[in-house]
Amino acid sequence: MTLLQVMAAGDAADVRVRTSDDEVIGTELAKHGVTFGRWPVVENAASASSEDLLAHYATNVAELNGSGRYKHIDIARIHPDDADPKWPEIAAGARGKFLDEHRHAEDEVRFFAAGRGCFYLHLGEEVFAVVCEGGDLLSVPAGTLHWFDMGQRPDFIAIRFFEEADGWVGDFTGDKISAGFPTLDELLTAP
Numbered sequence: 001m002t003l004l005q006v007m008a009a010g011d012a013a014d015v016r017v018r019t020s021d022d023e024v025i026g027t028e029l030a031k032h033g034v035t036f037g038r039w040p041v042v043e044n045a046a047s048a049s050s051e052d053l054l055a056h057y058a059t060n061v062a063e064l065n066g067s068g069r070y071k072h073i074d075i076a077r078i079h080p081d082d083a084d085p086k087w088p089e090i091a092a093g094a095r096g097k098f099l100d101e102h103r104h105a106e107d108e109v110r111f112f113a114a115g116r117g118c119f120y121l122h123l124g125e126e127v128f129a130v131v132c133e134g135g136d137l138l139s140v141p142a143g144t145l146h147w148f149d150m151g152q153r154p155d156f157i158a159i160r161f162f163e164e165a166d167g168w169v170g171d172f173t174g175d176k177i178s179a180g181f182p183t184l185d186e187l188l189t190a191p
């Protein structure tokens with residue numbers, strides 16, 4: 001379920017908006033210059049190769065990148081592998097990477113082909129938690145304070161768009177604000 005939950009930046013318990021209505025989500029985010037969109041979902045995307053997924057979305061990608069702004073387009077994917085004894089460590093490592101507040105020098109543009117992840121956008125006095133699922137496109141403007149939670153059992157496929165090869169590098173603020181907010185797993189189980 002795609003979800004937007006807006007909370008006061010100083011008090012996560014102060015929930016101001018909670019909606020899974022795509023249109024409302026798009027409208028609320030657009031007020032802050034954040035682009036939210038939907039592309040058609042591929043059945044069984046999780047079992048498709050990254051090459052096949054990029055080929056499938058070639059038209060959507062070309063449309064989004066009409067100006068040629070994004071020079072590096074790839075796929076990031078992680079799936080649970082309970083047969084691998086190192087999986088819990090791999091999952092925790094991947095999850096911890098962007099769990100603290102940071103910003104990037106360029107827009108963070110992601111299309112979720114499958115699975116889910118939550119972007120937390122720290123916009124002024126509020127935090128917008130956006131749970132993205134298969135079919136969701138999110139573009140977070142450069143410089144926006146944010147963090148990302150892939151949950152305790154990371155499982156997603158995302159097309160990433162970069163202007164520079166190192167566009168994913170985060171500038172961490174050192175603020176531990178993320179620790180005071182519900183995790184992806186908690187957001188999903190909230191009433």
Ligand SMILES: [Fe+2]
Nearest residue numbers: 098104108170
């Ligand atoms: Fe980021």
